[in-house]
Amino acid sequence: MKLTLKIWRQKNAKAKGIFATYKMEDVSHEMSFLEMLDALNKNLVGEDKDPVAFDHDCREGICGSCGMYINGHPHGPVPAVTTCHLSMRYFSDGDTIWIEPWRAKPFPVIKDLIVDRSAFDKIQIAGGFISVNAGAAPEANSILAEKKKSDKAFDSSICIGCGACVAACKNASAMLFVSAKISQFALLPQGRIEAKERVRAMVEKMDELGFGNCSNTGACEAECPKQIKLTNISRLNREYYKAY
Amino acid sequence: MNKILFSSLSKKFVMALAGLFLLMFLPVHLIINLMLLKSDPVPFNRAAHFMATFPVVKIVEIALIAAILIHISWGIFLQIQNWLARPVGYAGGNKSETSFFSRFMIWTGASVLTFLVLHFFNFYFIKLGLVPGDPENFYSVAHNLFKISAYNYIYLICFVLLGLHLFHAFSSAFQTLGLNHRIWTPVVKVFHRIWTPVVKVFALIYSILIPAGFAYISLTLWLFR
Secondary structure: OOEEEEEEEOOOOOOOOEEEEEEEOOOOOOOEHHHHHHHHHHHHHHOOOOOOOOOOOOOOOOOOOOOOEEOOEEOOOOOOOOHHHOEHHHOOOOOEEEEEOOOEOOEOEEEOOEEOOHHHHHHHHHHOOOOOOOOOOOOOOOOOOOHHHHHHHHHHHOOOOOOHHHHHOOOOEOHHHHHHHHHHHHOOHHHHOOHHHHHHHHHHHHHHOOOEOOOOOOHHHHHOOOOOOOHHHHHHHHHHHHOO | OHHHHOOHHHHHHHHHHHHHHHHHHHHHHHHHHHHHHOOOOHHHHHHHHHHHHOHHHHHHHHHHHHHHHHHHHHHHHHHHHHHHHOOOOOOOOOOOOOOHHHHHHHHHHHHHHHHHHHHHHHHHHHHOOOOOOOOOOHHHHHHHHOOOHHHHHHHHHHHHHHHHHHHHHHHHHHHHOOOOOOOOOHHHHHHOOOHHHHHHHHHHHHHHHHHHHHHHHHHHHHHOO
């Protein structure tokens, strides 16, 4: 199929970016979205032009690197997939595809489609951990965890920190990410010990970094490739109120 | 202490509490306003007098004014923060599925605020003696206003927008206060499987009935009296 790509090009963090238009011929329906971009870059390199910079690593939907905003949706218009898992079969011959980086003040553009997501790392460093000595895995039954709660904790823990929630939210709020990281610990006995300090520190860091406020629009839940639920945000609210 | 009071979560908490307080006031106002439909002005004027003079109501009135001011000022402040968090928008638009009315809360809220200013000039400031008028005869003040077509148009548009504001506000407040949890809210413990739809349905009924009640008074006095 033939495609027209409108891609955000920005030389570096300080440069002013613009949309560049590229025509693609012979794009296979069997390609993944990133493979299509690889093909574009091959063409650009062949023409001695600067290839489009985009973040990617595992290409298995687990590392959270390949975030880009495609036709008005983070990770593209297909629910519950990352960009690397987005297949070109969801596009049609003659389509124009807009490809942009995440837009949020705490996620500044580094180059083209790559943004600096270290704001998420800073939030994690503020409290997204439990203080245990590293070493051999402890005996699994020494601390009992309720099955229902451990299932919920697992559902929260599958957040890959890709930033789609921030990208989708009209307020660029990081609440879904923070709430998932809070929930995965808050639901388990090991996480309860530092629960108060954790939620205070992570929320404080989130605010300090300049993310917007949650207005419960639900866009984050709709776009999350790992289908993290909004109920996590409600839990984050409760955990925060309990911490004071 | 400042960090707690001005954290994003605390601001939302205060917004939600103030909003819920305002939600409780609206049905009371509507019930009193329904007395405007009577041809006898005495019951409405008596109720207005009671609301203006009864000590307990006066205390609630202070809380109400505080809630209005907090809800408006925090709402504007939060919205400015939200705009600043995304200095560059998306060229391809934002097509994410959302709770539809949540996108326009600041604008529906601003419309309600515009009406509120008008309403204060027409009634509340008369009561405070800031604007000339008879505070003991709000019945005729209201009836005279509802004879003006332009006033009715503004009134009806603002109440439709209030309904849209209330629909999202209701369920959003529950989410923000963390009340959709079976330990925190005993009602949720019993109805936990249907809690979310129950809140949504209640929000829908409330956001239709309350504005419809006010609109009914406006239309009746404007078109049929």
